[in-house]
Amino acid sequence: MKDISFSMKSNEVVAILGINGAGKSTLIKCLNRILSPKSGDIHIRPHWSNLKETNLINISSLDLVEISKTMSYVPQNVATSFPMDVFDVVLLGRKPHLSWRISDEDRDKVSETLRYLNLEDFAFRKFNQISGGERQRVIIAKAIAQDPNLFLFDEPTSDLDLKNQIQIMKCIRKIIKDKNNSKSALIAIHDINIAAKYSDKILLLNNGSIMAYGPPSQVLTEENIAEVFGVKCSISSVDKHYIRVDVDDEI
Amino acid sequence: MKDISFSMKSNEVVAILGINGAGKSTLIKCLNRILSPKSGDIHIRPHWSNLKETNLINISSLDLVEISKTMSYVPQNVATSFPMDVFDVVLLGRKPHLSWRISDEDRDKVSETLRYLNLEDFAFRKFNQISGGERQRVIIAKAIAQDPNLFLFDEPTSDLDLKNQIQIMKCIRKIIKDKNNSKSALIAIHDINIAAKYSDKILLLNNGSIMAYGPPSQVLTEENIAEVFGVKCSISSVDKHYIRVDVDDEI
Amino acid sequence: MDSISLQHVEKGKYQLLIILGLAVFTLLSAVFALGLGSSSNLDMVTSWKIVISDTKKFFLNIDTVADNLWYNLTACISSSSCEDRSLLHGIEREGTNIQNAIIWDWRFPRILTAIVGGIALAVAGALMQGCLGNPLVSPLTLGVASGAALGAAFAIVLGFTILSIPELAIVANAFFFSLVVVTIIIQLGKIRSISAESYILVGIAITFICGAIVSTMQYFATDAQLSQLAHWSFGSLSRPSGGNVILMGLILASLLPTALKWSWDLNTLSMGGDEFAISTGVNPSKIRKNILIVSALMTSIVIAFTGLIGFVGLAAPHMSRLIVGNDFRKLIPCSGLFGAFLMIFADTLGRTLFAPIVIPVGVMLSIIGGPFFMYLLLRRGGHH
């Protein structure tokens, strides 16, 4: 992958689309310093800081705690057999912000997030004893409790049922769109309709570089989709923000 | 969960739908003896055997090798850091069938499956060094190479891109529909449209029991979906086999 | 506050109560142990009388105590023939000289060593098992023990010492070499990769290399040297003097808060592995390195004085886990207290049960701790 460069504004949700192996996860992990690029550097100019426009920060110069205060990450899979209370898992999201004691505010922030994602009943269940979709939501709750400026989600809706898919995406959107904060989200996702419905911009990766970047209606054209994914589809506009992609490839 | 009972015919694809935590994974794992029920037993009457109709087999009386010859399982997540060649992972699917030596037929069966799922290029890559979607396909390939009578898939299309979702589902259908064999598949899945499009029957779980079981067009009614998932949707019939569910809950 | 938060606070309080209870219990057993011994003219009541009266006098005459301490320090530095004064020198005492010596010079440092050693080894064990994610790790694996043995061998066989005070030469060598060996392991482990397994493998290799060097030295050692080496490595709580153990205690006390603070990071690491940790602001390689260094420090300061005591560091964390669960915020303090309690109990039983026969603390720990560990394991297994 080479010469990827794009800009996100605050209060914006950006979806990354691309085929399997396109490098979506890799891109997200590089931003997060989970991976370091073999060659080359990654620079960011955070929209949430008040640095001058021209100032680029090299990711590898940042401290991990620093990064985790400003970015939170939901991985594609979390497998664990460690029996930890769901409440404590979400509380881990507060970790970058505390030095020693857990304050009541932290606890309340966690409780609030749990309620927000309808996880009240699971608060004192063990994380390794809940279902796949429940885990996914707990990890998302942890990411939200982390209160970052940039959310990095790798397939947040996989494993979620119909209703939870919608609710989670709505929650995320609501948090991002809150004008009091300058937050944004970068979401790697395969469900093209969810991407179209809930994101402001779409980053379409193809062959290791950006093929298109812009609002869904511009990026998700029949030609682009055919070129990237190799499927035929029809696109219909549902209302002015929202298009729907229907894959036509017959049974 | 209690008193679940349903019958599948051979050459049939059955999708299990239900909310997060409905017990889809649990049901599949019980069939597979990964989990044993705390109380009660699980009986099957395999459509592939020539037992009399009235003969029920208690799962817990079966040997695991026996089970693995007749059922293959794709779990919701496979996390591993074990560096194994993709070819060898798929070859593990042949394990229940061999006693000592790997025969050329086994190898060819693996190669064929890899080609079938477009995984030729990955054959000698390490399993822990490929992307999430690629892994998912390798595990599916392993399940296919296992050549069972009953496929158990837990979210086979999560992590797959548009094209691969279609291809995998088509491949599975093709294998099942081959009248020379008596195979069937049980698929836990959240994507309601894929379920509708590629399955013959749908098993809708709600509150620990079967709410509805039958062809998609019968089960996927607006009322059922509203009751189970709590979302409003509109259902349109695309052609005689195939209905489409559109979630209407607005942004 | 939110009702869920309140529930969480409640749970936390309950856990704190357990920990406090364990602490009080450990303290009580220490006081009890102070009154037990094989001496025939010093029963438990007399012992406690002396302890109480001396403690009172210590605090009432704190200026005299300070004077004596000052005298000890200055005299010891200025002249080589430094004769330590007791801290209550010049104050009339309750017990006879022998009684005072038994209580304050034998039992007191011994019990204090049990407490400090138990806490240090068990906490180090919990930390290392956590950060390497391996239930077979103990503070004595990964080079600390073999480094200490190497240091002792250097001092005893080759006469190479880094500190010239004869009483402390072996101890200082053992301490210093175990840190050096651990540093080497950490450096080499990092070259290879930062995974836990990498540290373990390098640790195995270095342990064998140290063992080979020690064996080679033993070939050139005299009988006396061999016996000294064997005796050094044999675990016993009777060696450190009161001064030594207070020093050990201070070092331990300065390291414990860090150790407790790491419970968050260990929880994160155990929960979701390296990737999850990084995204939560925990640097796995840094944490592993720091934990290894601190546990090595804690362990080597203890074993340099006491020799090798294996049970506490390996089993106390597992036993605590079976009692209070996996959460490191509880696990670390509980392991420490549990380790201290086990050590006091085993050592006191060992020196009083068949007095004047002393059963070594390591043997006693296995005799008491082994079956108890088994009981805990199977009890849990029952309703699992």
Place this chain on the structure above:
Amino acid sequence: MDSISLQHVEKGKYQLLIILGLAVFTLLSAVFALGLGSSSNLDMVTSWKIVISDTKKFFLNIDTVADNLWYNLTACISSSSCEDRSLLHGIEREGTNIQNAIIWDWRFPRILTAIVGGIALAVAGALMQGCLGNPLVSPLTLGVASGAALGAAFAIVLGFTILSIPELAIVANAFFFSLVVVTIIIQLGKIRSISAESYILVGIAITFICGAIVSTMQYFATDAQLSQLAHWSFGSLSRPSGGNVILMGLILASLLPTALKWSWDLNTLSMGGDEFAISTGVNPSKIRKNILIVSALMTSIVIAFTGLIGFVGLAAPHMSRLIVGNDFRKLIPCSGLFGAFLMIFADTLGRTLFAPIVIPVGVMLSIIGGPFFMYLLLRRGGHH
């Protein structure tokens, strides 16, 4: 055949070649070692001449050999004063009696023990590390060593033996008790839960309990018994006679195919854990149990004769992994061959380097193997 299949076959052939190469190399070093020793009237050329001529005679006079063997067996059963005949009894030999004794009665069993012991311990190590998923596991953890020590202590201190032949009493006890202890561990491990960690924890507890029993017995032991016990546990290849080692070899040979067959199951387990294994027809709890039993058998039959040799079982599998990778189909045979080679090399060097002094094989293994292990670790680390 499909082109992908062909590629797979090619890869397999290459690996087989490596394994065969290692096997030939090990065999050659065994032959070379047969010619080395401290004896002043037996140089290498003479040794080989005797070896070749005797081997020839063995096969040319196979009927006489069979007669002698038959005589040994019948005479030994019918009369208590059984005097073994040499197998070439009645045939004119090349070397003098002493030369023949040195080569066939001392060097040959010793080298054979090195091979059999090396293979058994290394294969057992690879199996156990695989099935418990823990790099710190060795065949001596999990009760085998402590069981053997317990058996030896019973025989030496209490005089309780399960076999009344005096030369084999301790050996038989060690063998039997280590199996008993492992069985207990497996049974208790299953009660708790079938996870690998459960076996490890129960193993730790039982090890401490056995250690406590042995220590207690030591308290009632005489000096002679103590030193006999210490010497028993000391690793050496000189103990087994030719007959013993051939018996060991036969047992090992009967277990090896099973071990090799498990490589599939171990691959499955390591690949995706218990769930994945079950869905591939591998029963994790059964496999773990069987592997533990077979490795315990392999290990205890060896250490009952040789005493404790730790390096091979722990490090040889890791070293092989660094050379041939993680795939158990290659790892298990490679570990075995590598273990055998290491043992021959270390033992031969140990008995010839400073002849007539014998450097214990355990020490020599650490001296040679430790740095080599380190080299392999860091070499890999370089381009990682």
Place this chain on the structure above:
Amino acid sequence: NYALKQNTDETGEIIITDSNGVKHYFDEPPSRVAITNTYAGTVMRMLDINESHIVGVSGDFSDEKLWPELSKKPMIQQSAHSEIDFEAILDSRADIYIVFANNGMVDTGGIREKLEPVGVKVVALDFYKYDSLRYEIDVLATMFGKENQRDILFNEFDEIESLVESKLVSLEDSNRPQIVMEHHASLTRDPVVLTGTSQWTDLIQRAGGINVFEDLPGHTTHVDMEAILDKNPDILMFDGITFDIGYNRYDDTGTTCETHMQHIESRSGFEELNAIKNDKMLVLSGEFAGPMMIHGLPTLAKYLHPDLFEDVDSESYLDAYFTKYHDVERIGKFVCTT
């Protein structure tokens, strides 16, 4: 061949230097002594030191036949080698504590560090090394003012030694038997032989033999079986503690020695050795390596050179040792031969 370095200065102060080179000062002979090993007890008897001075002993003195009084004294620890209960020593109010100086199982330095500060003098004496035996006896004699007894004792030593020496003066080197002395534990592993620094080598030399492995390092060492075959020794010797022989011990089953020797004989290739051909295998009990070593010298010498010592009644020296010093009849078995 020994130098008496102890002295009593003008003021009457006694100054001694123990085997660890530590100096001790006494105003008068100590009256409260704690001892833990029987060698020290034996030497005290040899010097006629009153046993009532002993206020604490270890469990090693439990044989009531040999130690009728001491076995009833307060016990302060289990054995000479076991961990020390400092409270019990303090409780006995001993002035000095006599301990091994260089024994493989005793941490003399550690004990000294603990006991010296509370006023218990730790005197380190071995009594089982030929080179230091007289020196150590002298230390004890000086400490208790038993110089006269010492001189008598040393005269007796000199007599025995000069008797043996005189018989051996004309001995050709080629007539000195080549001896391999194995450590008792050889049964279980690679043979372990006793080397030059072992007290046994001194005894063998004095008795007119050659320890073929005396140049090897260490006290005991593992050797290759080939090496023993290669050396073809005239005599195979074994130290005795495995065999349950010694004072008041008879090798109860009567077979330990015999089984052991049969086992050695059956080693492959050993039938070719001179020692086996001529039936020359010898086991000596543990006493021979203690303070009895000089009285035992004639026994060993007679075994090595039966012709030269034909007229010497070696048994009488052993008898004398027990009747004279321990005041008991010599009972038990002390030597096994083929």
